Amino acid sequence: MARTSTKQKRQARNRLKGIAILSVSLVALGVGTAGYVYLKQSRIQLDAETLCPKTGPTSITAILIDSTDPLAAVQKDYVQKYFDEFSESIPDGAMVSMYSTSAYSEQQFGPTARLCNPGDGSDASELTANPQRLRQRWQEMFREPFRNMVETDIERGSASQSPLLEMLKTLSVDAFPLKDRASPLQLIIVSDMLANTSQYSHYTNDVSFESLRDQPYFVHLFPNLRDVDVRVLYVGREGLEEIQTRQHAEFWAAYFEFVGASLKSIKRI
Numbered sequence: 006m007a008r009t010s011t012k013q014k015r016q017a018r019n020r021l022k023g024i025a026i027l028s029v030s031l032v033a034l035g036v037g038t039a040g041y042v043y044l045k046q047s048r049i050q051l052d053a054e055t056l057c058p059k060t061g062p063t064s065i066t067a068i069l070i071d072s073t074d075p076l077a078a079v080q081k082d083y084v085q086k087y088f089d090e091f092s093e094s095i096p097d098g099a100m101v102s103m104y105s106t107s108a109y110s111e112q113q114f115g116p117t118a119r120l121c122n123p124g125d126g127s128d129a130s131e132l133t134a135n136p137q138r139l140r141q142r143w144q145e146m147f148r149e150p151f152r153n154m155v156e157t158d159i160e161r162g163s164a165s166q167s168p169l170l171e172m173l174k175t176l177s178v179d180a181f182p183l184k185d186r187a188s189p190l191q192l193i194i195v196s197d198m199l200a201n202t203s204q205y206s207h208y209t210n211d212v213s214f215e216s217l218r219d220q221p222y223f224v225h226l227f228p229n230l231r232d233v234d235v236r237v238l239y240v241g242r243e244g245l246e247e248i249q250t251r252q253h254a255e256f257w258a259a260y261f262e263f264v265g266a267s268l269k270s271i272k273r274i
Contacts, residue, residue, distance in 0.1 A: 071196030231265035
C-alpha cells in the first residue's frame with residue numbers, strides 16, 4: 006500500500022508539473038500573439054496606389070524650384086545633394102509635392118509630382134514585415150522618383166519673368182490644407198528670390214516689404230502659409246550682388262512673418 010501511495014503521489018506531482026508547463030506555454034503564446042497583433046496594427050496603413058497613410062499624411066512638404074534662370078553647375082550639385090540628404094530624413098508617411106516655376110501660368114499651377122514616403126523598413130520588425138522588401142519599395146517608389154523629379158525641375162527651361170509672389174500664393178493654396186493644419190507643414194524654396202513682373206519687380210522697385218505691403222497689388226497675393234516652416238536655398242546670381250543684399254533677405258523675412266509663416270533659414274548657395 007505504501008508503495009502504491011508513493012507512486013500515486015509521484016504521478017500527481019508530474020501532472021501538476023505538466024499543467025504548470027502548459028500554462029506557461031499558453032501565456033507565452035498569448036503574449037507573443039498579442040505582441041504580433043499590436044506590432045501589425047501599429048504599422049501605418051498605406052493606400053495601395055498613392056502609398057500615403059489612409060488616415061492622411063504625417064507631414065506635408067512643398068518644394069518650389071525656381072528655374073527662371075539656370076543654376077550654375079556647383080549650385081545644381083548642391084541642390085541635388087541637399088535633397089538626397091532630405092529624402093533620407095523625411096518621416097514615414099510624409100507627403101512631398103514638387104513645384105516648378107516653368108509650370109506656372111495664371112490659369113493653373115499644380116505640382117509636377119507628388120509622392121508619399123512609405124518608409125524604408127529600418128524600424129520594421131521581422132516578425133510582422135520584410136525590412137529588405139520595404140527598403141526596396143522605398144528606393145524604387147520614393148527615393149529614386151524623388152531624386153529624378155528634383156533633377157528634372159532643376160533643368161527646366163528659363164523664363165523672362167519671375168512671378169514669385171503669385172506662385173507662392175497659388176502653391177500655398179494647392180499644397181497645404183486650409184483648415185485642419187495639425188500635421189507639420191514645410192515649404193522649401195530654391196530660388197534667387199527676385200520677384201519680377203510688370204506689376205512689381207525687385208529689379209526696379211524699392212526692396213522693402215513695407216513698400217510692397219502698402220500697395221493694392223499685394224492685397225490679392227496673400228498666401229496660405231500660416232504655421233508653415235520655410236527654408237530658402239538662396240541662389241546667388243553673378244552681377245546682381247547690388248540687389249541680392251541683406252536688405253533683400255530682410256524683405257523676405259518680413260514677408261513670411263507678416264503672412265504667419267516661420268522662416269527657419271536662408272542659405273545662400
